[in-house]
Amino acid sequence: MKLLKFLFLFSLLFVLSCTSFAQKQTFDVVSYAMPKGWQELKNDAGIQLSFTDKKTGDYAIAVITKVKASDASTTENFDNDWLRLVKGSVQVNAEPMMQESTKQNGWAVISGEANYTDGANTGMATLLTATAGRQTISVVLMTNNNKFQEEILAFINSLELAKPTQSETGNLIAATKINVVNPAMVGLWIDYNAETTGNYVNGNPQYTAGYTRKEYAFYPNGTYLFRRKQWMTSMKEILFVYETGTYSLAGNQLTINPKKGMGEWWSKAGQQSDAWGTRLKAADYKMEKVTYAFELKYFSGSQDHTLILKPLKPTQRDGGSFNNANDPYEFHYSLREKFGSLIDNPPGFKL
Known part of the structure; x- marks a missing residue:
């Protein structure tokens, strides 16, 4: 060409x-x-x-x-x-x-x-x-x-x-x-975790088709989109959360100020993890203005960018800690600039 x-x-x-x-x-x-x-x-x-x-x-x-x-x-x-x-x-x-x-x-x-x-x-x-x-x-x-x-x-x-x-x-x-935006913050940041059976083979965990996925999309104009989808084989329903608003930076402090959002429970359509059934009800989800201490790290060996968010207290948005009991209460997101989102929206969902 x-x-x-x-x-x-x-x-x-x-x-x-x-x-x-x-x-x-x-x-x-x-x-x-x-x-x-x-x-x-x-x-x-x-x-x-x-x-x-x-x-x-x-x-x-x-x-x-x-x-x-x-x-x-x-x-x-x-x-x-x-x-x-x-x-x-x-x-x-x-x-x-x-x-x-x-x-x-x-x-x-x-x-x-x-x-x-x-x-x-x-x-x-x-x-x-x-x-x-x-x-x-x-x-x-x-x-x-x-x-x-x-x-x-x-x-x-x-x-x-x-x-x-x-x-x-x-x-x-x-x-x-x-609102001064740090260019290094702009982009799609993801936290994807696969569901495991609890069993190991040769020291390796065995996975199901289930997953929990969280994403922040930080835009250059100081707005953001947060989405969370939970499709687990151990649960009968799908959890979907979305939230939009503004964010601001001051030193190593990131403040998330939501303007619109909600959580929803959906039924499953068979065992395909990307298939939606029908909307069942609203989830008990409360939008919270939260200030995080944050770090941006770059690992030259793997060429990965990591965003570490450290809330001062548990938040509903973060959905609890996936760390061990003695680990710090923080959440790690990886920059996903080439491959795009893996979270699919429910039928009829529009922003």
């Missing part, structure tokens, strides 16, 4: 749109022309434009982030968003090929691209990051086929940034100081 190897031979900067482009739309401080036939999806963090060929699986995606406050340099902002937006989504096997920073309408713009793999797909990822004063914004483009090249180039050439104002910058800084 031919990738967009010569994308940077064209204009990768935020420039005025040509008269041949479609009518402009505006998101935050960015104006753009959406390619014909693409789909649009907005959320609190940004906007995604995409097209997928359902027959071949070929796709093209463009993501525009919202302006956020930053005291970092243009290069540092690019590096942070490359790690968060590109490497956090797909597997990138090389450092991005960079272009020199340029000035556009008061913004310093830097761009880079690299090949990536996403399961069986390979493609090209491009990141454009603009910085002005103490704020930054990025545009990400990903495609696994060069047949979208003309549409992507037309989209890039339609991009236009509004001139930043001092008042906007001041408001952004003030808002961001409320």
Whole structure:
């Protein structure tokens, strides 16, 4: 497959749109022309434009982030968003090929691209990051086929940034100081435990099809999603818990502040651990604002990242301790950035 190897031979900067482009739309401080036939999806963090060929699986995606406050340099902002937006989504096997920073309408713009793999797909990822004063914004483009090249180039050439104002910058800084997110915290953190029979063969525990799975998804905008699913062969029912809210960091303290959530008991549908029956009743689950002492550890040998949460007292969210009686009361989560979640939602479940 031919990738967009010569994308940077064209204009990768935020420039005025040509008269041949479609009518402009505006998101935050960015104006753009959406390619014909693409789909649009907005959320609190940004906007995604995409097209997928359902027959071949070929796709093209463009993501525009919202302006956020930053005291970092243009290069540092690019590096942070490359790690968060590109490497956090797909597997990138090389450092991005960079272009020199340029000035556009008061913004310093830097761009880079690299090949990536996403399961069986390979493609090209491009990141454009603009910085002005103490704020930054990025545009990400990903495609696994060069047949979208003309549409992507037309989209890039339609991009236009509004001139930043001092008042906007001041408001952004003030808002961001409320909750400063550690980039190392962002991602999907999992605690998966398999059910055992209690028997051992040659010193190895014997497992059933049952499991208990807990997950925290910490997002860059300071929100989180917590889910817990318990499917045990020794129990007749399935327990499912979800919770959303905000989180904040202060030194080595992590505060979880839930806004919405609940627990549910479901019946089983046979002995398949990923099959749901019917919703039976609400579980006795209480949302709790909890402050944890936390540690982030990296093990170079296994290249694993571990998040250790230490509550001051037992919490319903954590569901008790899996440690031995004399072990510290703490919970270990592993970063799962490549393979995604193993918790499936009940039928009809939406956030």
